[in-house]
Amino acid sequence: MNLHIAVLSGDGIGPEVTEQSIKILTAIAEKFQHTFTFENALVGAIAIDETENPLPQKTLDLCLEADAVLFGAIGDPKYDNNPEAKVRPEQGLLALRKSLGLFANIRPVKAYDTLLDKSPLKKDIIKNTDIAIYRELTGGIYFGEKTLSDDGTSASDLCSYSKEEIERVAHLAFKAAQTRRKKLTLVDKANVLETSRLWRKVVTAMASQYPDVTLDFLFVDNAAMQMVLNPSQFDVILTENMFGDIISDEASVIGGSIGLLASASVGEKYALFEPIHGSYPQATGKGIANPIASILSAAMLLDHFGLAEEAETVREAVERAIDLEICTPDLNANGGYSTQNVGTFIEEFI
């Protein structure tokens, strides 16, 4: 298979971890006789620094013609505490999601048995946790109309959803549940929000098309509790953009290893793969960033193109690295290996 992959490694540790994924994908291409080509482009703070635009047209054009996007991380503290900043790195990511129509963000959260001790939660609470979170990614309050009054003393953000926006991501979530433990939990705030009641109505109406899937509902405040009290109760979680942002980040820490978590953002035509961790500026250039989340995102890319054996090979290599504690310091108390060394171990195993 020929794949042309746009590489948007972004800010902070983004480039370091993405470099390792490219190594892995290259090793897979060699082993399985595919041709993967990689092309770099700017996004985020580095793009603002060089072009004043967090998503330059050149970058977007590349993504639109590539088969897939491999994304690093974006964000720079110099923009975070400046409410007056007119351009922000995050706008690049949001514009990219919107332009590529990436309406579903998929995040698997799994507690690895060998890493149970790393979790802030007790072992018996997280044991057997295996969740797939489906977050709507191009609608809701993130993309609604924003207003700021002329005198700067009042502001608003509009959250809106349509039946179509809900259905397309919900179909993916129902289908995922069918291949898993057949349970789908819709997280909303239907006791207060009109949009949440629409979600509940639309998703309920779809359930008859998936008779083998059990659908249940949780208010988002309760979901935030249940994720800590009893995460293994969940199979597939479906939710809107903002709730998905919060709940999936909360879920990401219960496994004790945010450096292991991958994500895929998919739409009708395009797909983007990124680790769920951020740009982690404090770690930049130190060789301590865990490349596994990025490498597992590359495995999701392989899956997306039906390369199941290839994806499995990557996952096996990663699991071997974890079992042998060939891990960066976040997972290895004895100092650990560098970003580069972990990547090379996985590459050689393949």
Place this chain on the structure above:
Amino acid sequence: MNLHIAVLSGDGIGPEVTEQSIKILTAIAEKFQHTFTFENALVGAIAIDETENPLPQKTLDLCLEADAVLFGAIGDPKYDNNPEAKVRPEQGLLALRKSLGLFANIRPVKAYDTLLDKSPLKKDIIKNTDIAIYRELTGGIYFGEKTLSDDGTSASDLCSYSKEEIERVAHLAFKAAQTRRKKLTLVDKANVLETSRLWRKVVTAMASQYPDVTLDFLFVDNAAMQMVLNPSQFDVILTENMFGDIISDEASVIGGSIGLLASASVGEKYALFEPIHGSYPQATGKGIANPIASILSAAMLLDHFGLAEEAETVREAVERAIDLEICTPDLNANGGYSTQNVGTFIEEFI
């Protein structure tokens, strides 16, 4: 002191736990020679059943002329999964908050040393956790304009905030920080939302009036992670209505004892005190509901009227009950005591 207290015990376990608080307040009145009078009124599902209105005018009138409101819990499953329901118990609570101008919800979250084992989190993670959450309660997306298209296929909710709405709750949070560990964390999503940027701007501008308080900021997704990874880093958290709902519920479970957590909702003129747990219909009438959250809410009521010694007496009695394991089954593995017995023990200790 004479206090006329409106008692809105509501649904599910609300009445059972509120009954114990009244016992405690009565014991305090006797011991410290105050006159507390109590008057009951309907709210929530029970009010809908009897009057078709979750907040009958009679109830509101009582609250408006009372000195304080002691609230139980509301909610009934028969309304939860019915997106078409025109009246819902929650509307009663929301209308009450709005009508009484209860713009600040205050939730202390504390890890009791003797109960550290009950937490889903590891002991060393929650040890020393002591947080006060200030949630804005009458603005934001909960109270913004809602729309549903005529054909029922699209919906919206508007989130808006004004400088004044932010300032009044922020002043309370800054002042609380001054009496505590002098740290205030604003939780927002300023990298995406216009309203969050307004929060950041307004709160930042206020900081110079509180030079002894250190102000910092967290994006809500990161806050959801930090609450699990390292809750003891927080002192006072300030946030908008919806984020406060999610983050405070998440925080409520880390101590392992949601049945212990109280809250106060205050405004310019009125104040309401309620346990943070819900109506817990499955437990209704079984005598297993933990009355301590309600009793500690009554202690917050005493504090509110400057009755510090009285409040302290209640807290001491509660701590004694916990130390002696005179607790309901949620906290006592050996079967435990009934709601009534726990209340009576605390009453007699006073």
